[in-house]
Amino acid sequence: MRLRAIAASIALLIPTSHAHAQTSPEPFYKGKTIQLYIGYTVGGAYDVYARLVARYLGRHLPGRPDVIPVNMPGAGSVRLASWLANAAPKDGTAIGAVGTGVAFDPLFTSGDSQYDSTKINWLGSANNEVSICAAWHTSGVNSIEDLKAREMTVGGTGPSTDTEHYPKLMNALLGTKYRVISGYPGGNEINLAMEREEVAGRCGWAWSSVAPTKPDWLKDGKIKILVQLALKKHADLPNVPLALDLAKTPEQQRIMRVVLARQSMGRPFLAPPGLPAERVALLRRAFMATLRDPDFLAAAEKARLEVDPVSGEDVQQLVTEAYETPQDLLKQIQTMLR
Secondary structure, three states: OHHHHHHHHHHHHHHHHHHHHHHOOOOOOOOOEEEEEEOOOOOOHHHHHHHHHHHHHHHHOOOOOEEEEEEOOOHHHHHHHHHHHHOOOOOOOEEEEOOHHHHHHHHHOOOOOOOOOOOOEEEEEOOOOOEEEEEEOOOOOOOHHHHHHOOEEEEOOOOOOHHHHHHHHHHHHHOOOEEEEOOOOOHHHHHHHHHOOOOOEEEEEEHHHHHHHOHHHHHHOOEEEEEEEOOOOOOOOOOOOEHHHHOOOHHHHHHHHHHHHHHHHOOEEEEOOOOOHHHHHHHHHHHHHHHHOHHHHHHHHHOOOOOOOEEHHHHHHHHHHHOOOOHHHHHHHHHHHO
16 A cells, blocks of 8 residues: 555656646757857947847846857948848847848848848847938038038948938938948948048948047047937937938928838847747847846946837837838839939
8 A cells, every 4th residue: 555655646746747847948048159240340339239238148048148249240231131041040049230221221222132121030229329420520511501512422331321321311302412432341440531531421320329439529529410310309419400300391201201210220139030939039038138237237338338228029010110111102212222
């Protein structure tokens, strides 16, 4: 009787232990390394934001993986987006940080992009961005009105980037005379080109990058801020005109709103398409937890980085809505941004 009682007790324990094993699997990321690829060169604002995220992201994922930043610059980070979509591991061990305009490249360009932005898994954005256009102090350009009267060269980092889209948009809608010199690998290189006076300014430059990285330029009057590009003004720039307010017709405003919607995803992070849904959800939760982490926020404040996170779900919705833009309006925009 005693042996039978022991056997019965063991039998009762076996399914309980098995069920527990099924509901508590070993975390996927335990013992693994995540590569966080950065679509720009070292030292620029995208790089600084991404490296800071990489430092704290692992602590918010079950298994606490190491997160290693890796730079993969090229074509304004379109190269990275294409690689993530087509060649990267589809298991959540490869993620990326790309430029604001990357999600919209297939929409606004020729349509030959090597990725589908609506199928990419957007993890979130580190901030809701305001960009500016600035002129070097020796350029002789001090206002938008000056830009309508004389040509000004600006550096560009790729055909899908803010640095090239925004000056072309203003040329088409506001009558400015920007001339884009393309081919710079990143914002740092454009800044050096301004100092060498190879170009006279920079457009599509995130204010969250200008303020922390070039406070001396602002203090010493090295650059003149001409206009801000966003759906609303930044609190730091109350007296700088908003491009949207300079549009003269409802049609011009409509076009600007479509193009400037990307500012809501100022520092986007992404994962390849085809990931298991539960892993995407895990990465999105970890991303938002990272951007609320007190240690992360303290480090961001020390580096003078703006943090205004946008969730992966909201970024995904923004991209989906952008791709529902009517075709007639898209054709107008594509013509302007060529």
